[in-house]
Amino acid sequence: MFRKVLVAEDMDSINQAVAVVLKDLGIAEVAHSQYCDQAWLMAKKAIQENEAFDLLICDLSFKQDHRDEKISSGQELIALLKKEDPKLRIIVNSIEDHPQTVKDLWNSGNIDAYVCKDRHGLKELKEAILHLNNGESYNSPSIEKILNQNNILTLNDFEINIVKYLANGFTQDQIQQELKNKNIKPSSKSAIEKRLKELREEFSANTNPHLIGIMKDLKLI
Numbered sequence: 001m002f003r004k005v006l007v008a009e010d011m012d013s014i015n016q017a018v019a020v021v022l023k024d025l026g027i028a029e030v031a032h033s034q035y036c037d038q039a040w041l042m043a044k045k046a047i048q049e050n051e052a053f054d055l056l057i058c059d060l061s062f063k064q065d066h067r068d069e070k071i072s073s074g075q076e077l078i079a080l081l082k083k084e085d086p087k088l089r090i091i092v093n094s095i096e097d098h099p100q101t102v103k104d105l106w107n108s109g110n111i112d113a114y115v116c117k118d119r120h121g122l123k124e125l126k127e128a129i130l131h132l133n134n135g136e137s138y139n140s141p142s143i144e145k146i147l148n149q150n151n152i153l154t155l156n157d158f159e160i161n162i163v164k165y166l167a168n169g170f171t172q173d174q175i176q177q178e179l180k181n182k183n184i185k186p187s188s189k190s191a192i193e194k195r196l197k198e199l200r201e202e203f204s205a206n207t208n209p210h211l212i213g214i215m216k217d218l219k220l221i
Helices: 012-024 036-048 074-084 099-108 121-133 141-147 157-167 172-181 189-202 208-217
Strands: 004-008 029-033 055-058 089-094 113-116
Touching: 004 012, 004 036, 012 029, 012 121, 029 036, 036 055, 036 074, 055 074, 055 121, 074 089, 074 099, 089 121, 099 113, 099 141, 113 121, 113 141, 157 172, 157 189, 157 208, 172 189, 189 208
Parallel strands: 004 029, 004 055, 055 089, 089 113
Antiparallel strands: none
16 A cells, blocks of 8 residues: 555645545555645655655645745646656546546646545545555546547647637737747647637637637636
């Protein structure tokens, strides 16, 4: 069984419930953090001391408060820690079940399990830990159902970024430069114009602002 676990979760009630699950599994060394920056520092310190965490259980959304956080989301934290310690096993434990989010996280190769916070969440979290301990991956049944849908609408990095930049007031020339800076291809102005036109048609949007509104409502950006 896992020896050392880090839980990144900002809600006290969830932290307490997760602690009970870990205790039931006989995991004695458990650290909790309600902030992404703090979780990063805790994990980094453990690595430097040759006492790295075996498992990270991480939420995706962290409510902002008075602290100025450099790492603003669970996705960012997961990517940073996985890069720092490729052997770290990671369970997403989140209420977020949008197909784009789920698929992007699995495609990143950074996670080993995705547990949905619902009425069966704690039971499924325990199942996820047991599966990972046996070298397997795991999804909550509701997440597995989402991934098995054939009609999931997902967007690639190019499509997401051009609409995000557009929503932030960037011109197409500025978007082109930003894509080049991030090494996202294609990055030509003609490719940007063509894909925006196709997206407007796919989402039945009359204008770019209309497209932005629709995609925000669908939580695609």
